[in-house]
Amino acid sequence: MTSSLDDIGNAQEAAKRNLWLHFTRMSGYADSDVPVIVRGSGAYVFDQHGRRYLDGLSGLFVSQVGHGRQEIAEAGARQAGELAYFPLWSYAHPKAIELAQRLADLAPGDLNRVFFTTSGSEAVESAWKLAKQYFKLTGQPERYKVISRDIAYHGSSMGALAITGLADIKYPFEPLTPGGVRVPNTNFYRAPAFVRDDLEAFGIWAADEIERAILREGPKSVAAVFLEPVQNSGGCFPPPPGYFQRVREICDRYGVLLVSDEVICAFGRLGYYFGAERYGYQPDIITFAKGVTSGYAPLGGMLVSDALMEPFSSGTATFLHGITFAGHPVSAAVALANLDIFEKENLLGNVRANEAAFRATLEKLCDLPIVGEVRGAGYFYGIELVKDKATRETFDDDESERLLRGFLSNAVFDAGLPCRCDDRGDPVVQLAPPLICGQEHFDEMEHILRAVLIEAWARI
Numbered sequence: 001m002t003s004s005l006d007d008i009g010n011a012q013e014a015a016k017r018n019l020w021l022h023f024t025r026m027s028g029y030a031d032s033d034v035p036v037i038v039r040g041s042g043a044y045v046f047d048q049h050g051r052r053y054l055d056g057l058s059g060l061f062v063s064q065v066g067h068g069r070q071e072i073a074e075a076g077a078r079q080a081g082e083l084a085y086f087p088l089w090s091y092a093h094p095k096a097i098e099l100a101q102r103l104a105d106l107a108p109g110d111l112n113r114v115f116f117t118t119s120g121s122e123a124v125e126s127a128w129k130l131a132k133q134y135f136k137l138t139g140q141p142e143r144y145k146v147i148s149r150d151i152a153y154h155g156s157s158m159g160a161l162a163i164t165g166l167a168d169i170k171y172p173f174e175p176l177t178p179g180g181v182r183v184p185n186t187n188f189y190r191a192p193a194f195v196r197d198d199l200e201a202f203g204i205w206a207a208d209e210i211e212r213a214i215l216r217e218g219p220k221s222v223a224a225v226f227l228e229p230v231q232n233s234g235g236c237f238p239p240p241p242g243y244f245q246r247v248r249e250i251c252d253r254y255g256v257l258l259v260s261d262e263v264i265c266a267f268g269r270l271g272y273y274f275g276a277e278r279y280g281y282q283p284d285i286i287t288f289a290k291g292v293t294s295g296y297a298p299l300g301g302m303l304v305s306d307a308l309m310e311p312f313s314s315g316t317a318t319f320l321h322g323i324t325f326a327g328h329p330v331s332a333a334v335a336l337a338n339l340d341i342f343e344k345e346n347l348l349g350n351v352r353a354n355e356a357a358f359r360a361t362l363e364k365l366c367d368l369p370i371v372g373e374v375r376g377a378g379y380f381y382g383i384e385l386v387k388d389k390a391t392r393e394t395f396d397d398d399e400s401e402r403l404l405r406g407f408l409s410n411a412v413f414d415a416g417l418p419c420r421c422d423d424r425g426d427p428v429v430q431l432a433p434p435l436i437c438g439q440e441h442f443d444e445m446e447h448i449l450r451a452v453l454i455e456a457w458a459r460i
């Protein structure tokens with residue numbers, strides 16, 4: 001049965017009855033309203049009551065240029081009017097060609113080939129499939145395993161989930177695609193005692209753990225290593241100096257592909273088009289999604305090196321993989337208009353000029369007893385919450401449940417700052433605002449978080 005959703009009450013009822021929210025405990029809305037966001041403008045979004053929120057996580061690390069950009073909306077509408085759809089299976093269309101060329105120009109080194117998807121999970125899934133087929137084509141059919149890091153999130157489809165390092169979200173779906181192997185991440189705040197005081201030594205140890213995993217698994221069985229430039233899950237772990245250079249050496253030594261999963265870190269999040277540029281390493285594949293369109297339409301993909309493409313360039317070889325809506329004409333047109341704004345408004349320059357101020361503003365929160373550390377890079381920070389600053393003791397399961405799910409997630413939203421409160425590693429609050437933000441937005445975030453964290457501490 002349908003009824004008018006103009007009425008706020010009807011919309012609530014329908015949201016609760018018919019809509020299934022992702023990664024969401026639906027029972028949480030039994031006695032409270034589902035938040036309904038109806039429009040956006042710049043760095044702000046508005047709910048159905050007209051209340052304004054600072055978009056502290058760019059939706060979901062997506063809205064790089066901010067909301068309400070008419071030129072992007074118009075580019076999408078124009079394309080839908082001209083050619084709404086045609087597949088990239090055997091055919092091309094102009095906007096996919098133009099976007100592929102533009103992305104290849106922006107990408108580091110010889111990542112000249114673009115395979116589009118519609119999402120990040122599909123991009124990761126595609127990269128693993130490509131690695132497997134590449135090795136089958138080039139006489140190393142036993143290479144199929146992939147190495148990734150503890151707590152890292154790489155997507156929710158079966159293959160991407162097998163690369164993900166979060167046991168709790170994998171367990172209900174096991175057995176997953178075989179071949180996922182885990183190594184330590186670069187959380188220096190929780191580094192093992194023997195490297196706790198030396199960031200560089202910690203980075204070398206963490207990189208060498210990848211080599212040890214390759215040797216343990218059998219070097220000829222490993223296809224690829226999947227790493228984010230700055231790991232999101234766990235709360236923004238930047239790479240220690242030299243980490244990626246060491247990883248690249250290790251991958252080269254054993255003939256293993258290096259995949260830079262930049263679904264979050266690309267398109268300005270770290271002040272560069274690609275995180276690999278910021279940290280000075282050359283991947284064999286970059287996976288991307290989210291910020292490529294700033295969310296005005298869905299799009300993902302992977303950028304692939306000339307060397308990986310080579311066996312598919314002649315004879316009968318075909319990458320046996322495809323997705324109906326991948327590289328959709330409307331999404332491609334939207335992505336091009338989005339990148340135009342990056343250039344016109346020098347958004348990378350804005351992030352680079354302001355990231356230190358953003359960090360310094362968030363670091364003011366370190367005077368609170370609950371704040372253990374602020375870490376991250378660019379417009380991408382995590383604030384780790386602790387029970388005891390001196391010992392770095394974290395919260396137990398029950399406290400995390402009360403603190404994060406019971407209080408913080410709702411409290412930051414109610415206070416006007418939707419952002420991420422996560423305990424998939426240790427409890428963290430994460431911020432990743434639109435790249436147009438400046439000091440007044442940083443101050444607003446700090447102000448809201450200070451009040452909410454003081455209350456959280458009082459509730460422990």
Ligand SMILES: Cc1ncc(COP(=O)(O)O)c(C=O)c1O
Pocket residue numbers: 119120121122124153154155156228232261262263264289290300
């Ligand atoms: C690093 C990384 N890889 C892959 C994904 C999956 O992307 P999607 O949700 O678009 O499938 C995400 C999503 O947040 C991500 O952060």
